[in-house]
Amino acid sequence: MRCPFCGHLEDKVVDSRESREGDSIRRRRECLSCTRRFTSYERVEEVPLVILKKDGRREPFDRQKLMKGLLLACQKRPVSLARIEELVADVHARLMERPDREIRSRELGELVMDELKALDQVAYVRFASVYRDFKDLPDFVKALEGLMHKEAHKEAVERGGAMAAPEPAKPISPALFPGEAEAPVLRTRRK
Known part of the structure; x- marks a missing residue:
């Protein structure tokens, strides 16, 4: 050496x-x-893992790149560096167990998000926003609703009861639109 x-x-x-x-x-x-x-x-020298990107490019799996992304997602969150390193090691170990050495970036991202969701939900939303390329507020809301629904289901199961099915959306009455024949008339008092 x-x-x-x-x-x-x-x-x-x-x-x-x-x-x-x-x-x-x-x-x-x-x-x-x-x-x-x-x-x-x-x-031990291993056959390297290769990440297949969305655009068809192939690049080697980089632990440091994954670590950097997780550090950004967990910034100012109560998540220790040791726990992040453990998460990276867990993800790497799960990838190494696979028979194929080529992993789609989408599979890697989903695996990381599953692990991160259990670790810290705010960090999960941050990571998901970059990974899934949220464009606007509805994308965030959709991710948060899914997270909240799963959390409510988990709490219901822990209490020993099944979660009630969500109520179907109520149709909007045509009377609520101004200009319709059935629309209510609003009157104001003059002083």
């Missing part, structure tokens, strides 16, 4: 530890020339 400080090629391993996930080994090394210490990580 080349020393990052002096470039010398010989060193000794001072300490080795396996990561919590068991997917890498962290080694503390000491250069035999300048005696400075540095850390190296060893990972």
Whole structure:
């Protein structure tokens, strides 16, 4: 291993530890020339994951890019960095379990949003707004309504009862439109 400080090629391993996930080994090394210490990580070489974008491009899966997006979504939210790193590791592990190494970006986004929804709902809406490219307020409202409906259903199930079916929308009476024969007449008093 080349020393990052002096470039010398010989060193000794001072300490080795396996990561919590068991997917890498962290080694503390000491250069035999300048005696400075540095850390190296060893990972098993894998067939890389490839993300198939909407426009047909292919790009390698980038943990740092996913981490950056989640950090932005969780900005000023009560979500620890450790929890975000854990979420990224979980998503990566689930992708690695798949037999195919090519994943559509839509599948990746949905997987991340499912994980994020359970972690922090505001961060979920932020991430979804960028991922789904919300154009206007109705897109936000639709996402929030879906989130609120699922939350209400979850609470009903926890209470032990089934959630009542939503009431159908009531038709608008033609009498509510001015100019119609049945429209009510509004009268005001003069002082």
